[in-house]
Amino acid sequence: MKFSIQKDYLVQSVQDVMKAISSRTTIPILTGIKIVVSDEGVTLTGSDSDVSIESFIPKEDEDKHIVDVEKEGSIVLPARFFSEIVKKLPKETVEIEVQNNFSTVIRSGKAEFNLNGLDAEEYPQLPQIEEENMFSVPTDLIKNMIRQTVFAVSTSETRPILTGVNWKLEDGELTCIATDSHRLALRKAKIETTNQEKYSIVIPGKSLNEFSKILDDSSELVDIVITENQVLFKTKHLLFFSRLLDGNYPDTSRLIPDDSKTDVVLNVKEFLQSIDRASLLAREGRNNVVKLSTMPEGIIEISSNSPEIGKVSEEVQSKSVDGEDLKISFSAKYMLDALKALEGSEIKINFTGAMRPFVIRTLDDDSMLQLILPVRTY
Amino acid sequence: MKFSIQKDYLVQSVQDVMKAISSRTTIPILTGIKIVVSDEGVTLTGSDSDVSIESFIPKEDEDKHIVDVEKEGSIVLPARFFSEIVKKLPKETVEIEVQNNFSTVIRSGKAEFNLNGLDAEEYPQLPQIEEENMFSVPTDLIKNMIRQTVFAVSTSETRPILTGVNWKLEDGELTCIATDSHRLALRKAKIETTNQEKYSIVIPGKSLNEFSKILDDSSELVDIVITENQVLFKTKHLLFFSRLLDGNYPDTSRLIPDDSKTDVVLNVKEFLQSIDRASLLAREGRNNVVKLSTMPEGIIEISSNSPEIGKVSEEVQSKSVDGEDLKISFSAKYMLDALKALEGSEIKINFTGAMRPFVIRTLDDDSMLQLILPVRTY
Known part of the structure; x- marks a missing residue:
């Protein structure tokens, strides 16, 4: 195997396949990157047996010359060293040549590395997939x-x-x-x-x-x-x-309530920041729990209490509150995760009581939904 | 104690004194920030008993109004919570008020925190220093x-x-x-x-x-x-x-050789990058050792060998080599540290033999010096 290649393409491709490679694998050859050189170009493969990534570098890309193949062949090189070496090579072109006993020379400018490689024949086959479905x-x-x-x-x-x-x-x-059975995220x-x-x-x-x-x-x-x-x-x-x-996978459709007893519409950013502040003290407690209470005139109070450190409360002006009054406690972390996942500037929360799961949606958008189970605090 | 303050000044000041505070202190009150409010402004103090930092926020700074003092006084607040809270407050102004039993209210906009404080009288005194020397x-x-x-x-x-x-x-x-007795850095x-x-x-x-x-x-x-x-x-x-x-402190002056047997002048960037590449394999070995050899025509060869992984060698063109031929081995890490510390684009290295310390200086600048002890490899 002998070829020369544009360094930036090689670096990008190595970086992609590295994402599949685990340093904790029990199969020694999977600590390596497989390189296969053919008449069409260079194929790199990384795998941890659960995930496998194959990246192809063509000989030419939009009329730009990338790979010069002098001799086809294949090799497996130690992934960690190979990836660090290619990143730090001095010139724009890299030459890679397999010599005796899988010893591989990597040349760029006046720098010359010799890496001990492994036989690519020993590398596990990727699954063969029929492109039917x-x-x-x-x-x-x-x-x-x-x-x-x-x-x-x-x-x-x-x-x-x-x-x-x-x-x-x-x-x-x-x-x-x-879902982790305490909250659920859905997108369609x-x-x-x-x-x-x-x-x-x-x-x-x-x-x-x-x-x-x-x-x-x-x-x-x-x-x-x-x-x-x-x-x-x-x-x-x-x-x-x-x-x-x-x-x-469990049937989650029956978890999502259809009815609603209290509907709140809020500005995402204001609400998220007030939950974030309340969680500063809440996360010292066991469950990172904050409390939400409806107040007169569309005000929502967010509060949290950690007896040893102190307490916090904040009033957030909602866009609207409809239905029953409510006091409910939930994990600040789950709420922050849900709010960060939603899009848009306003959200609607549908509560069906202090002990029932509640649903958060972007206002006027049913393509995504976040559900959180409340926490019993009294 | 009661005052209001511009948040950005408070945040900066808290961040500065936090640098002295260790979460691993055995003295509970040192996990706190001391706040003293006087007619002149607000003083924050953090300490781990080895290092203490005092930051003063004046009432006014270049005609900008920063602090409004309503009542002088002092308190110690839990540093980690206080610093996270002030960073996340919603408005530009913060009001801080000590109530009964050192309980302290921090208000900004509609957010209100209550932190359990400690008596500032219990906080250790900073050293009294005469400004003589x-x-x-x-x-x-x-x-x-x-x-x-x-x-x-x-x-x-x-x-x-x-x-x-x-x-x-x-x-x-x-x-x-x-100096750590393997290398020495000097600046005057x-x-x-x-x-x-x-x-x-x-x-x-x-x-x-x-x-x-x-x-x-x-x-x-x-x-x-x-x-x-x-x-x-x-x-x-x-x-x-x-x-x-x-x-x-030991007398280090006799460590620095006056004579020189081989003088090399190099471009810092090229030399640093080649040492960096050689160290990719060298750091797998025990001492991160690379080898430097003088070659004909002013060429310096940098090489390293890790039998299990492979080897690397690179030729660097020096500006000049004067004196005896040389083969010497040293820690790549020490060399990289030294080269990063020096200024200028060219350096001069004075060697006095393969087993003697060598000295690296910026060309034509004697105000700084890096000395490295070689490693015996044979």
């Missing part, structure tokens, strides 16, 4: 759908299925749902699909977080291919594979 | 002198005196020296002084690091007052006290 979503939309739901997955392994996000496709609508959107099949899969939250970091904010389409135990995201030069979680 | 140094110069030496102090407590920087004042010249400068006394003190490296963070890059003078066991730095609205280290 496929749909497409614009990059910026999928990034938003992930951001607005993934934070609500469970971090505990007691119910492994809840560490993932449930993606459901039905009637041309994609719905993403995450109409999408382009070629067939009318229904899917319901559960993608590990960790995989979605990593995938989201690779995405830019463009409106280019991401192709999504679903199989029994894998999902594959395809962008222009990148393949992102993730295993799916086994098991049935 | 004083000299002055511009802020930007003192900041540079600290930066160029403090990194070389010892991090080990086996010889506590080496965890400090030796400041010597003699004949109107201030010399700062730090002419300064303004009113008397002709000689001092030699040792200031803890930790104190200088904290002090340096508070300094801006202005050319305003910092007054420096020295007593037997304390140093006091005075800026416009800030007093910074540090205890001094006990004991005699």
Whole structure:
């Protein structure tokens, strides 16, 4: 194997596949990056067996010459060293050549590195995926759908299925749902699909977080291919594979109340800042709990009390309060997460009593919803 | 005690005194910030008993009204909560009032915090310092002198005196020296002084690091007052006290060689980058050791070898090499620290053999010097 390549393309590509590589893997060869050089260009692969990322660098990109292949071949190089080395090379062009015993020379300007590589034949095969069940979503939309739901997955392994996000496709609508059984986040959107099949899969939250970091904010389409135990995201030069979680995701539709006893409309920014201030003292307590009380003339009082340190209370002027008076306590952290996930400048909260879950939505937008279970404090 | 104050001044002042406060103190009242309100303004104090910082906020600053004093008094408030609270207050003005039992109200807009305070009478007194032995140094110069030496102090407590920087004042010249016995950094400068006394003190490296963070890059003078066991730095609205280290600092002058057998002149940036690349593999080894060899035609070879991972070598074109041929090994980390501390674009290295300390200076500038002991590798 021998080729030369433009450094900035190599650096970007290495950085992308590094996102799949874990330093804590028990399979030694997975601490490496696989490099395959063919007549078309260079393919890099990183994997931790749950997630695999394949990045392709073509020989030419929009008439710009990127790769010169002198001899095809493949090698696995230690990921951490290889990524640090390529970032710090002195010149714009890098030459990489495999010599005897997988020893690999990396040359740039007058700097010459020799890395001990491994046989690429030993590297695990990526899953073979039939492109039968496929749909497409614009990059910026999928990034938003992930951001607005993934934070609500469970971090505990007691119910492994809840560490993932449930993606459901039905009637041309994609719905993403995450819950840790104390709160729930839901986002849906109409999408382009070629067939009318229904899917319901559960993608590990960790995989979605990593995938989201690779995405830019463009409106280019991401192709999504679903199989029994894998999902594959395809962008222009990148393949992102993730295993799916086994098991049935709970039916969450009955958790979301239809009725409402108290409706509050608030400015997101003012409300978020007052919860943030109340949580300064609340987070010393056990559950980071703050209290919300309706007051006369549309005023909402946010308060919190930590006997050892002190207390805080603040009045927020709502846009409107309709229905019964209410005193309710909830986790400041869950509320802050929910408010940061929603879009728009005004939100509507529907309460159905102090001990029932409540629902937060952007005003006049039903495509996303945040649900929080209150905390019993008396 | 009752006063109102412009939030941005309070935030800045709290941030400054927080630098002295440690969460790991064994003296409970030192987890607090002392606030004293007098007819002149507001004084904040933070301390960990080694370092104490006092920040004064005057009632007016350049015709801008900052503080309104309604009732003089004092209180100690929990530092971590108080600093987070003031940062997040909603309005530009903050009102602070001590009520019964040291309970303190902090009001801004419609937000109201109640913090449990402590009696300011219980707060330790700051050292009383006679302003007899004083000299002055511009802020930007003192900041540079600290930066160029403090990194070389010892991090080990086996010889506590080496965890400090030796400041010597003699004949109107201030010399700062730090060494961990493997390398040494020295910087000197002419300064303004009113008397002709000689001092030699040792200031803890930790104190200088904290002090340096508070300094801006202005050319305003910092007054420096020295007593037997304390140093006091005075800026416009800030007093910074540090205890001094006990004991005699070793005489380092005989460590610095006068003669030279090999003189090399190099471009700092090229040399630094090649050492940085070589250290990518070197730091896997025990001592982060790289090797420098003189080659024909003024070429310097930098190399490193980590049998398990690989090796690296690079040729750097020097400006000039005079004297004997040389092969020498040293810590890449010490070399990088030294090169980052020096100023200018070209440096001169004077070697006196493979096993003797060598000296790095900015070309044509004798005010600073970095010395490194080589490592025996064979």
